[in-house]
Amino acid sequence: MQASSSLGQTAAAGVVTADGAPSLPFRISWGAVFAGAVVAVAVGLMLNALGAGIGATTVDVTGRTTPSASSFGIGAAIWILIANLIGLAAGGYVAARLSGTSDNTDGTLHGLAVWATTFLVSAVLLGNLVAGIASTATTGASNVLGGVAQGAGSVVSTAGQQVANRADAGALQSTTQSVVNRVQGALSGTGGDPAAMNSDQRKAEIGSLVTRRVTDGNLSQQDRDRLNSLVAAEYGISPQEAQQRVQQAEQQATQAAQRTEDTARRAADATASGTSMTAFAVFATMLLGAVASVLGARRGTRHVMLVRTAA
Secondary structure (H helix, E strand, O other): OHHHHHHHHHHHOOOOOOOOOOOOOOOOOHHHHHHHHHHHHHHHHHHHHHHHHHHHHOOOOOOOOOOOHHHHHHHHHHHHHHHHHHHHHHHHHHHHHHHOOOOHHHHHHHHHHHHHHHHHHHHHHHHHHHHHHHHHHHHHHHHHHHHHHHHHHHHHHHHHHHHHHHOOHHHHHHHHHHHHHHHHHHHHOOOOOHHHOOHHHHHHHHHHHHHHHHHHOOOOHHHHHHHHHHHHHHHOOOHHHHHHHHHHHHHHHHHHHHHHHHHHHHHHHHHHHHHHHHHHHHHHHHHHHHHHHHHHHHHHOOOOOOOOOOO
């Protein structure tokens, strides 16, 4: 009867459990995790400040005994890594100790929670710092460009006033119309006899053929002969010399394009290598940080001693 009444009460409550089953409370203490993360960040910052002070004492400009940039950078990176590992170990110890748990697994999980919280907070702070620097640089550049544009506008305005004072509307209209007529004459002469064309017409067609050579990568034999004739007529040289000049220009353009492609490939390879090394370094740092947090947490886990009393 007692068992049936117990089962009936638990069924009425909506949860059916075996009679006498223990209730499992929450086994995580977020207050302990937060305290451990704060301690980890504080200890890391304190040790990094100590490292910065020690590094500054090694700089001796007068005696010219300052370490090289490479050795200084390597030493700083090692110090930062060690400082962060010590901070994470201390944070894991604090979290496990304050959680009140006596289970090694629970203490280890509290240490991992401190590790994850610390890295997330560091990532957010670093992201905000980078965003702030980028915003400051953008604002400064905008102000500089705005000042330059304002100065340029003043110069243009002053120049416009001087031009307006020295030239009337009729002279400006005549000059503009002559430029338009010159461009139209250069374009209308395309395809004619190079000897009968003026210099502007030949240069316009040479520019068109060269642009086609650059964009398409090659010219037909007819266009190539046309380009040789235009160059010969423009510079007053023989067709053979014009052909040599065109071939030399094409060779130089091909070599320049090859050098540009090689430079771009090397830059892409260097970027990929740098990204890979950075990713591996971040992974190794986070892994070592997790190990340090776990070791500190296991050290800080309480150990319950069972004392056997005499009957």
